[in-house]
Amino acid sequence: MKTCNTDVDGEYRVVRLAGEVDMSWSQQVRAAVLDALKRSDKVAVHLAAVSYIDSSGIAALVEGFQQARGRGQVFVLLEASDAVKAVLRLARLDRVFTLREQLA
Amino acid sequence: MSSTAAASAPGGGISSDFLPVLAEVSQQLAVSVDLEQTLRESVAFITEHMRAEAAAVFMLSADGSTLQCRACVGPVDIHGLEIPAGAGIVGRTVARRACQLVRDARNDPDFSARVDASTGFVTRSVLCTPLTTAQGVIGAIEIINKRDGGLFDDADRNTLRLLAAPTALALNIARMAGELVEKNRIQRELSMARRLQRSLLPRRRRGAYPVRALNLPAQEISGDFYDFFDLPDGRIAFTLGDVAGKGLDAAFLMVRCASLLRWAGKEGLPPGNWLARANDELREAIPPGMFVCAVAGYYDPARREATWASAGFPPLLRIATDGAVQRLPAEGPPLGILAGMHFPEQRCDLVDAALYLFSDGVTDVRDSSGHTLDIDGVEALLTEHAELPLEARLRHLFRELRTLRVTDDITVLGIEGRPAGEQCVFAHDFPAQPGELATMRHGLGEALSAAGVGTELRQALVLAIDEAASNVIRHAYGGPCERPIRLEVWQDGPALRFDLIDRAPSADPDRLRPRDLDECRPGGLGVNIIDATMDAWQLLPEPGGGNRLRMHKQLRPVVI
Numbered sequence: 001m002k003t004c005n006t007d008v009d010g011e012y013r014v015v016r017l018a019g020e021v022d023m024s025w026s027q028q029v030r031a032a033v034l035d036a037l038k039r040s041d042k043v044a045v046h047l048a049a050v051s052y053i054d055s056s057g058i059a060a061l062v063e064g065f066q067q068a069r070g071r072g073q074v075f076v077l078l079e080a081s082d083a084v085k086a087v088l089r090l091a092r093l094d095r096v097f098t099l100r101e102q103l104a
Numbered sequence: 105m106s107s108t109a110a111a112s113a114p115g116g117g118i119s120s121d122f123l124p125v126l127a128e129v130s131q132q133l134a135v136s137v138d139l140e141q142t143l144r145e146s147v148a149f150i151t152e153h154m155r156a157e158a159a160a161v162f163m164l165s166a167d168g169s170t171l172q173c174r175a176c177v178g179p180v181d182i183h184g185l186e187i188p189a190g191a192g193i194v195g196r197t198v199a200r201r202a203c204q205l206v207r208d209a210r211n212d213p214d215f216s217a218r219v220d221a222s223t224g225f226v227t228r229s230v231l232c233t234p235l236t237t238a239q240g241v242i243g244a245i246e247i248i249n250k251r252d253g254g255l256f257d258d259a260d261r262n263t264l265r266l267l268a269a270p271t272a273l274a275l276n277i278a279r280m281a282g283e284l285v286e287k288n289r290i291q292r293e294l295s296m297a298r299r300l301q302r303s304l305l306p307r308r309r310r311g312a313y314p315v316r317a318l319n320l321p322a323q324e325i326s327g328d329f330y331d332f333f334d335l336p337d338g339r340i341a342f343t344l345g346d347v348a349g350k351g352l353d354a355a356f357l358m359v360r361c362a363s364l365l366r367w368a369g370k371e372g373l374p375p376g377n378w379l380a381r382a383n384d385e386l387r388e389a390i391p392p393g394m395f396v397c398a399v400a401g402y403y404d405p406a407r408r409e410a411t412w413a414s415a416g417f418p419p420l421l422r423i424a425t426d427g428a429v430q431r432l433p434a435e436g437p438p439l440g441i442l443a444g445m446h447f448p449e450q451r452c453d454l455v456d457a458a459l460y461l462f463s464d465g466v467t468d469v470r471d472s473s474g475h476t477l478d479i480d481g482v483e484a485l486l487t488e489h490a491e492l493p494l495e496a497r498l499r500h501l502f503r504e505l506r507t508l509r510v511t512d513d514i515t516v517l518g519i520e521g522r523p524a525g526e527q528c529v530f531a532h533d534f535p536a537q538p539g540e541l542a543t544m545r546h547g548l549g550e551a552l553s554a555a556g557v558g559t560e561l562r563q564a565l566v567l568a569i570d571e572a573a574s575n576v577i578r579h580a581y582g583g584p585c586e587r588p589i590r591l592e593v594w595q596d597g598p599a600l601r602f603d604l605i606d607r608a609p610s611a612d613p614d615r616l617r618p619r620d621l622d623e624c625r626p627g628g629l630g631v632n633i634i635d636a637t638m639d640a641w642q643l644l645p646e647p648g649g650g651n652r653l654r655m656h657k658q659l660r661p662v663v664i
Contacts, residue, residue, distance in 0.1 A: 020542055022541050022542065022545075022570065022574070023538045023577070024539045024542070052545070052566075052567075054567060054571060055571055055574070055628075055629035059629065087567060090567075090632075090636055090637075091632065
């Protein structure tokens with residue numbers, strides 16, 4: 001169920017997550033996000049298929065966001081599911097991240 | 105030519121060499137798999153044998169109104185031609201159930217010159233004999249024009265009558281085979297309809313879910329339906345319906361009514377309005393004479409209260425744990441009879457009690473002497489095993505019913521309220537491994553749903569408990585290990601209490617201080633989430649070593 005794949009869409013590297021993101025594999029998510037930022041100046045994390053995310057998953061996204069900002073890179077969250085949006089709101093991060101429904 | 109000799113034998117006698125012809129035709133028809141082809145071959149054989157120019161077999165339609173040509177030989181193809189049952193020489197043959205010998209067709213009052221006129225074929229003489237079975241006349245076989253220009257005679261008449269017998273038999277068998285194929289097709293379609301119906305029923309819920317239902321159709325397809333589903337506010341909507349009548353009509357109406365009630369129920373309308381809306385919709389298109397008895401309502405686990413409206417449905421039974429029984433009869437008329445009807449709202453609490461809804465098939469079950477079980481019998485069977493869990497109790501009822509004569513669809517839906525006082529609604533032990541968290545979350549989610557917690561709050565509570573458990577793994581135990589974690593959820597009406605217990609050394613309460621949310625940094629969010637979701641929480645030392653994180657949440661009782 002849980003998957004984390006990276007592909008290229010135009011100028012973006014897109015990290016695609018699916019399933020329940022919790023502390024059992026959020027380190028893997030963190031590594032994938034940081035790796036994408038090493039390879040591209042534009043990174044999107046696709047979250048439509050994420051049915052659950054806990055604070056460790058959010059932390060991986062926050063780390064990616066901060067690193068991108070520090071280096072002038074673009075970092076967006078793509079098609080965040082309602083489950084993800086609810087947690088972002090709870091942590092008051094919904095206005096921090098760039099949330100997009102499509103890349104272009 | 106021997107056959108010509110046979111046909112012209114004096115006095116209408118039939119020559120002995122006709123017997124092999126009859127045997128051949130009978131044999132071909134008897135072993136026929138493809139009737140149309142066999143008929144064609146037989147007709148060709150008969151045409152040839154009788155030295156005719158054309159021949160045709162006509163069959164009466166199922167309602168007897170038309171005759172259709174099923175096989176023909178000759179210069180004009182009239183296969184498929186349909187004529188009114190009484191028309192023409194063929195029609196007369198069928199109507200009079202007697203062989204017709206017409207020597208000069210053009211002067212026969214019943215002769216239809218339509219085919220001749222459109223084809224240029226000239227009909228001179230006609231011989232037509234009925235095809236008769238035990239069920240009466242099913243058609244006719246007709247031959248036209250002697251090839252030598254002569255006239256049909258009595259010998260021809262007898263020959264054709266003899267050939268008609270095996271033809272009639274074959275047609276009859278084919279008709280029965282056709283009916284069998286049709287029956288098989290209907291059977292296949294019925295089992296598809298059944299699968300469709302079953303797919304409309306809600307899935308069985310695990311754990312402490314308060315609603316259970318069972319359904320046993322009397323036939324392939326059912327006129328009964330039931331449904332239950334969670335509303336976002338934490339209530340559980342339920343319906344049970346019984347379409348008057350059986351068979352396909354009832355089944356289709358059942359499918360329609362079930363989806364209609366589900367559609368209207370999703371809006372969380374008061375039960376009376378819910379049924380009124382379904383009634384008005386149904387009224388617009390319902391087969392004459394059909395109606396639906398149904399109950400639609402809500403159970404609120406947080407308040408332990410059921411509200412419903414009943415449209416001509418048998419009385420609901422409220423049976424308390426102490427054995428007290430209350431009958432709650434319908435206060436509204438059945439659905440689909442008259443638009444604009446009123447369905448009064450009814451309600452009862454289910455503290456220490458269960459509410460049962462059952463279709464009249466249940467009370468109509470008969471014993472060997474033909475007496476119906478009635479509501480008293482149902483009541484007795486339900487109280488007999490009060491100690492069993494709800495679903496087992498319903499299964500027990502069904503087992504007992506099946507020892508009697510079940511004549512109608514039977515459907516039962518039960519709702520069980522929790523006893524008064526604080527109850528443990530979920531307890532789960534797991535080792536301090538991140539991989540264990542998903543199972544814990546799923547079980548907790550189910551339990552909260554059964555406890556009447558609405559979707560949004562349920563998700564927030566699951567997240568908060570998950571964060572608390574993650575903190576125990578990460579901080580209290582210092583990382584994943586095999587040490588135990590126990591989660592208990594207690595409910596007293598709208599009051600929820602969560603206890604998360606570990607065996608780690610006494611925790612430093614400072615690690616449970618929420619961080620400043622305006623500071624954007626990874627990590628440390630967990631406690632904020634707990635803080636934002638719960639009404640209150642405290643960390644208690646556990647006797648014998650360990651910590652108990654106690655969290656409280658008050659459900660806002662929904663106003664129905």
